[in-house]
Amino acid sequence: MTTGTTAIWGRAEQQDFRSRVRGCLLGGAIGDALGAGIEFDSLAAIREQHGSAGVTDYVPAYGRRGAVTDDTQMTLFTVDGLIRAHVRRDTGAWHPPTDVHAAYRRWAATQRDWGPDERKKDDGWLAREEWLYAQRAPGNACLSGLADDRMGTVDAPKNPQSKGCGTVMRSAPFGLLVGWEPQLVFQLAVECAAQTHGHPTGYLAAGATAAIVHALARGESLDHAVQRALAQLATRPGHEETTDALKRALGAVRQGLPGPERVESLGEGWVAEEALAMAVYCALVAEDVRHGLLLAVNHGGDSDSTGAVCGNLLGALHGETALPPAWVAELEGRATILELADDFAMEMTQGPALHSPGASSPAWLARYPRA
Incomplete structure (x- = not known):
């Protein structure tokens, strides 16, 4: 796999890119x-407990306000795997799906280990973040797909009947590879989704998610980004469910004022194509980031996943400064997310200054070992 054209980065372009990376990761979280x-409440139960408008702010989960779930955990390990792939390329090895799979296996260890004390030096810094060692309702397909060291592929996927939203909720970082050609971004997301979810809809929805984020991170409009994803989907066997879901999301925009019932007309979000369609719809009709995110979570379905994907989209579209400051301030893991986002942006824009086959920053290799 090659990366296609390489971006030329001026200072303004680097700053814009970093803002979009931060926005995408923080917005998703x-x-x-x-x-x-x-996440597991009906719309009626949400309104009964929180009022007719539903939730309008963080509500306690997992013992605190602003707590994240496995969606954010896995997204962070996607980023870690992508950085490691670029660093390891110095050795002559270049197969990003393998590096992302290794990162997902490091995430899986956080779901069974007590803490980071036993992690090896080669696991890097993210795997030693103690707050990530928490089970936040991880999906069964993600856990079972990563239970052994065999890497699922499109030809021989793990969980071939599964198309859960565990693919789309972790795939936005692939779209942040803005120096890559769009079809390669799509393909990488597909290959990494098949490591846990083998149904074509599961992995093609992941590819579409990455394709949309990729266009947004390059400065395109959301509507144009969705059209690009649809064009890529059309060339793939088994695309019909994902294509139909995205087209229904586009159609819903023209059907009247947005609201929870309109969101629920697109599904519940437990499966990949529904989660993507609901998130896309909410991002398309959003008056601002706050409005879009609240619309994306106030429904009787997989609220955290639809909210996460919508946040990825709006953050990549508008950048970090568009995010509501009070929500950023109270977010669990904010420091780690920002640190990882900045590392990713630096690797993508200034990687040759950090490492090469001949000379590398020891600090960078300690963070992202080549092993």
């Missing part, structure tokens, strides 16, 4: 946290 406390 905020949407995740907004939905975490109501």
